[in-house]
Amino acid sequence: MTPQTRKKPERRTSPLSRERIVDAAIGLLDTAGESGLTFRSLSERLATGPGAIYWHVAGKSELLAAATDRVVTIALTEGTAGPPGGIHDVALGLFDAIEEHPWLAPQLTTQLSHNPTGPVTTRIFEATGRQVSALDAPASSWFTATSALMHYILGAAGQNAANLALARDLGPEADRSAYMDTVAGAWKQLSPEDYPFTRAVADQGLEHDDRVQFLAGIDLIVAGVTARPPAAQQLREGRARAAEAEPPASGRTSPR
Amino acid sequence: MTPQTRKKPERRTSPLSRERIVDAAIGLLDTAGESGLTFRSLSERLATGPGAIYWHVAGKSELLAAATDRVVTIALTEGTAGPPGGIHDVALGLFDAIEEHPWLAPQLTTQLSHNPTGPVTTRIFEATGRQVSALDAPASSWFTATSALMHYILGAAGQNAANLALARDLGPEADRSAYMDTVAGAWKQLSPEDYPFTRAVADQGLEHDDRVQFLAGIDLIVAGVTARPPAAQQLREGRARAAEAEPPASGRTSPR
DNA sequence: ACCTGAACACCGTTCAAGT
DNA sequence: ACCTGAACACCGTTCAAGT
Numbered sequence: 001m002t003p004q005t006r007k008k009p010e011r012r013t014s015p016l017s018r019e020r021i022v023d024a025a026i027g028l029l030d031t032a033g034e035s036g037l038t039f040r041s042l043s044e045r046l047a048t049g050p051g052a053i054y055w056h057v058a059g060k061s062e063l064l065a066a067a068t069d070r071v072v073t074i075a076l077t078e079g080t081a082g083p084p085g086g087i088h089d090v091a092l093g094l095f096d097a098i099e100e101h102p103w104l105a106p107q108l109t110t111q112l113s114h115n116p117t118g119p120v121t122t123r124i125f126e127a128t129g130r131q132v133s134a135l136d137a138p139a140s141s142w143f144t145a146t147s148a149l150m151h152y153i154l155g156a157a158g159q160n161a162a163n164l165a166l167a168r169d170l171g172p173e174a175d176r177s178a179y180m181d182t183v184a185g186a187w188k189q190l191s192p193e194d195y196p197f198t199r200a201v202a203d204q205g206l207e208h209d210d211r212v213q214f215l216a217g218i219d220l221i222v223a224g225v226t227a228r229p230p231a232a233q234q235l236r237e238g239r240a241r242a243a244e245a246e247p248p249a250s251g252r253t254s255p256r
Numbered sequence: 257m258t259p260q261t262r263k264k265p266e267r268r269t270s271p272l273s274r275e276r277i278v279d280a281a282i283g284l285l286d287t288a289g290e291s292g293l294t295f296r297s298l299s300e301r302l303a304t305g306p307g308a309i310y311w312h313v314a315g316k317s318e319l320l321a322a323a324t325d326r327v328v329t330i331a332l333t334e335g336t337a338g339p340p341g342g343i344h345d346v347a348l349g350l351f352d353a354i355e356e357h358p359w360l361a362p363q364l365t366t367q368l369s370h371n372p373t374g375p376v377t378t379r380i381f382e383a384t385g386r387q388v389s390a391l392d393a394p395a396s397s398w399f400t401a402t403s404a405l406m407h408y409i410l411g412a413a414g415q416n417a418a419n420l421a422l423a424r425d426l427g428p429e430a431d432r433s434a435y436m437d438t439v440a441g442a443w444k445q446l447s448p449e450d451y452p453f454t455r456a457v458a459d460q461g462l463e464h465d466d467r468v469q470f471l472a473g474i475d476l477i478v479a480g481v482t483a484r485p486p487a488a489q490q491l492r493e494g495r496a497r498a499a500e501a502e503p504p505a506s507g508r509t510s511p512r
Numbered sequence: 513a514c515c516t517g518a519a520c521a522c523c524g525t526t527c528a529a530g531t
Numbered sequence: 532a533c534c535t536g537a538a539c540a541c542c543g544t545t546c547a548a549g550t
Contacts, residue, residue, distance in 0.1 A: 016534080039524060049535045051526075056533095060524065109365055109411075113418035117442040122454060129453040141476070143457050148473045151411025152404050155365075159407075162369035186373040197385040198378060201399050217404045220397070224480025272515080295543060305516045307545075312514095316543065 016048060018056045022066045029067065029103045037064075061114075068107045069120050071097055076127045087131040091153050091218050092211070094124070098157040102165055105158030112154075124150060137225045145225040152217055160210050177208035272304060274312045278322045285323065285359045293320075317370075324363045325376050327353055332383045343387040347409050347474050348467070350380070354413040358421055361414030368410075380406060393481045401481040408473055416466050433464035 024045050028037045039050040039060070046053075057063045075097035076090070098104045111120040129146040137145060160176075167179035187195070187202035207213040280301050284293045295306040295316070302309075313319045331353035332346070354360045367376040385402040393401060416432075423435035443451070443458035463469040 038522090040522090049537095050524085051536065052534050054525075105369070106362075106365065109362065109414065112411075112415060113361070116415070116419065116422070117439055122443075122446065122451065126451050126454045129457065133453055133456070139456070139460060142453075142460075143462065144469070144472045144476055146453075146457070147412060147415075147469075148408050148476055151415075151473075152407045155368075155407025155411050156403060158365065159368060159372070159403075163372065166372070183373055187378075190378065195378065195382050197389055197398075197402075198382045200389070200395070201385065201402070204395060204398075206399065213400070213403075216400045217407075220400055220404055220480045221477055222480070223483045224476040224478070227479045227483040294541090296541090305518095306543085307517065308515050310544075 016046060016052060016056060018066070021046065021053055021056055022063070022070055025063055025067045026071065026101070030101055034103045034106070064107055065111060065115070065118070065120065068104065068111055069123075071101055071104055072108070072120055072123060076123055086134075087128070087149065087218060087222060088215060090127050090131055091149075091215070094153055095157045095160065095211070095214055098154075098161050099164065102161040105154065105161055108154055109158075124154075128153070132225065135222065135226055141225060145221070148221050148224075149218070152221060156214055156217055160214065163210075176210055180206045180208055272302060272308060272312060274322070277302065277309055277312055277319070278326055281319055281323045282327065282357070286357055290359045290362070320363055321367060321371070321374070321376065324360065324367055325379075327357055327360055328364070328376055328379060332379055342390075343384070343405065343474060343478060344471060346383050346387055347405075347471070350409055351413040351416065351467070351470055354410075354417050355420065358417040361410065361417055364410055365414075380410075384409070388481065391478065391482055397481060401477070404477055404480075405474070408477060412470055412473055416470065419466075432466055436462045436464055 021042070024042055025037055028041060028045065032041070039053055043050045043053060053063075057066070072094075075093045078093055098108075108120065108124075111118060115121060125146060128150050129142060132142055132145045132149065133139070135145075163179055164176060167174050167176050170179060170182065184202040184206055187198050190199055192199060207216070277298070280298055281293055284297060284301065288297070295309055299306045299309060309319075313322070328350075331349045334349055354364075364376065364380075367374060371377060381402060384406050385398060388398055388401045388405065389395070391401075419435055420432060423430045423432050426435060426438065440458040440462055443454050446455055448455060463472070
């Protein structure tokens with residue numbers, strides 16, 4: 001089981017290293033899912049004991065963070081490599097990475113929450129924000145715009161990955177568009193009094209192309225960024241807000 | 257909800273019920289956090305054995321789903337109660353609920369992923385979408401707009417709750433604005449070559465009022481919704497796409 | 513019908529002991 | 532320095548047995 005190539009009296013290359021451990025962890029996560037990664041399964045794959053891993057890695061959460069950072073870094077450098085750049089590239093880079101590694105979405109929200117100044121969060125923020133700063137928008141809106149885009153990208157990409165997994169559960173034949181039909185079908189069963197909006201949306205059909213749907217959201221937010229700075233950033237503790245904010249919006253569909 | 261008007265006065269009301277269990281679970285989550293809820297701690301609180309709970313609830317995931325549904329339903333009915341309605345009310349209703357119950361944010365993304373047609377997801381989608389449909393925007397954009405708003409609300413509110421928890425760790429004195437200063441400080445330590453954008457944002461100072469910041473994001477997305485349908489959805493890599501009947505919308509907003 | 517609580521099959525993590 | 536693997540303190544869940 002153990003390699004015997006020991007020509008040099010010098011120290012042999014260690015069979016265990018942080019990098020190899022992270023590699024194996026990613027492989028396990030990809031093939032067996034989040035619950036498939038345990039220190040026992042990992043040590044078995046690496047042909048060691050569970051305790052050995054702790055010499056290279058502090059614990060499970062650090063291991064997960066390292067795996068997340070690795071995958072995100074690759075996705076971001078690939079995505080931003082091309083000359084055109086643009087928000088679509090960054091967004092699709094993350095979108096594809098999350099689709100390829102479904103465990104990534106929950107891990108990313110964990111990183112955002114538990115370690116907002118950590119490398120993962122900062123990398124994504126920087127990559128997204130750089131594209132925002134290239135838009136025609138005042139610098140005062142950068143933070144808000146980047147934040148909105150980041151949350152949308154992570155949320156929508158995670159949703160897409162989850163949908164794909166559920167589509168697979170539907171049967172080996174089913175793809176995403178079949179699954180979207182299932183969702184629309186479920187929505188049409190809802191009560192008209194309680195869920196008029198959801199039913200209306202189901203009636204008009206859901207976009208079957210996941211990338212088109214995803215990028216439509218990106219473009220919508222970009223439109224908001226370039227449209228106009230959200231007129232008022234006036235400070236007001238608590239509630240008293242000036243009434244200027246919401247245009248009356250010619251009440252064509254009033255929520256009842 | 258539950259009948260407690262049992263006729264026999266000497267007969268005590270049933271010591272265990274699904275409702276009581278969910279109540280206790282929420283209490284435990286609020287006070288002890290996500291890791292504080294175990295079947296053992298829960299059964300101790302309810303003065304029973306761990307196995308007793310399984311007669312009323314299928315398992316832990318169902319219990320979590322029920323707790324999430326309960327809190328979300330309350331937040332949404334309170335939020336939409338007022339006559340003005342509007343997106344701000346729905347958004348702030350969820351924002352406050354997540355701030356009050358920090359375990360809610362991860363649970364909501366779990367619900368979205370694992371049960372997209374379940375009651376929690378559908379309730380939030382409907383409440384948000386109803387406000388979207390009241391805006392001055394074409395129905396064809398409703399799904400995209402609702403999806404973008406939902407992901408932003410959940411992501412940003414979760415981030416805020418996480419920030420509050422981290423601020424508390426900073427010391428009992430620290431509030432959110434002190435924590436934002438800490439974040440900005442950390443950002444300024446970043447290398448100028450690798451993180452120019454993040455540093456620039458840190459320099460211009462972060463909004464200290466969490467609600468103002470949150471609503472700025474909402475307004476930005478709303479601006480995108482009402483501005484105009486996103487002009488160009490140009491796809492890379494030839495992809496056959498049915499031409500939507502979308503008017504070109506006098507291109508004033510072009511992402512460069 | 514509802515509840516008990518011991519038992520089972522796991523976990524992450526530790527640590528004396530080995531090389 | 533690096534690794535072993537038994538042991539510890541938990542988990543969620545089950546189930547024969549009680550009322």
